[in-house]
Amino acid sequence: MTVPSTTSPTLDQRTLRDAFGAFPSGVVAVAASVKGQLTGIAASSFTSVSIEPPLVSFSISTSSSTWPQLREADRVGISVLADHHDVVCRQLAGPREERFAGLPFKVTGNGSVLLDEAVATYDCSIREEIGAGDHVIVLLEVHEVGGGDGEHPLVFHRSAFAKLHRDDLDPARLDGRINGAEVDGGSSDSPAQDHHDAEDAA
Numbered sequence: 001m002t003v004p005s006t007t008s009p010t011l012d013q014r015t016l017r018d019a020f021g022a023f024p025s026g027v028v029a030v031a032a033s034v035k036g037q038l039t040g041i042a043a044s045s046f047t048s049v050s051i052e053p054p055l056v057s058f059s060i061s062t063s064s065s066t067w068p069q070l071r072e073a074d075r076v077g078i079s080v081l082a083d084h085h086d087v088v089c090r091q092l093a094g095p096r097e098e099r100f101a102g103l104p105f106k107v108t109g110n111g112s113v114l115l116d117e118a119v120a121t122y123d124c125s126i127r128e129e130i131g132a133g134d135h136v137i138v139l140l141e142v143h144e145v146g147g148g149d150g151e152h153p154l155v156f157h158r159s160a161f162a163k164l165h166r167d168d169l170d171p172a173r174l175d176g177r178i179n180g181a182e183v184d185g186g187s188s189d190s191p192a193q194d195h196h197d198a199e200d201a202a
């Protein structure tokens with residue numbers, strides 16, 4: 001169902017950008033080799049969507065000069081950037097001809113471009129494009145997942161990069177259910193298992 005859009009006279013773009021920036025996210029490289037040409041962007045709009053079937057999404061600006069080429073890819077690689085990838089992220093968002101210069105990556109047989117030092121990788125194909133205002137929501141089917149050499153993810157928050165302080169996460173305080181997965185409230189005899197459950201649910 002499409003809900004009619006409303007505009008508020010008090011909702012200026014700066015206010016909206018600040019509000020969107022309050023939500024922290026990871027950053028991914030979305031990249032492919034199309035007809036022998038490397039193409040891709042950095043994107044913080046990546047999110048998991050469905051387990052069955054396995055689906056993920058990201059949003060891309062309708063003004064993107066990369067999307068017309070990237071959308072032609074048979075397979076698209078998603079690489080979750082690691083916390084040492086701040087410079088890499090800026091490079092992937094910078095001038096198109098320099099985006100992959102000096103980066104360690106591999107191109108799969110299907111044309112997905114996956115960064116070596118990512119925290120995780122997804123080999124995907126584009127399933128649907130959904131117009132959404134000044135962006136297109138790109139729904140991707142996941143065919144394969146992998147782990148990279150990276151350990152901790154890069155975090156993007158309020159237009160700046162940050163690191164995740166895992167030590168601050170206390171799984172015992174995650175009561176109830178998250179994303180449909182039962183999260184133990186800390187009553188288990190096995191704290192290590194609790195921690196794992198919380199990670200699964202995240």
Ligand SMILES: Cc1cc2nc3c(=O)[nH]c(=O)nc-3n(C[C@H](O)[C@H](O)[C@H](O)COP(=O)(O)O)c2cc1C
Pocket residue numbers: 027041042043044045046058059060061063064065066067089090092093094096156
């Ligand atoms: C941290 C970060 C996150 C970004 N996330 C997105 C995103 O989710 N969607 C998007 O369209 N562009 C995003 N960009 C911008 C793109 O990486 C890229 O700079 C932009 O698409 C312009 O390049 P193009 O014309 O080649 O597409 C992001 C940039 C940075 C630095």
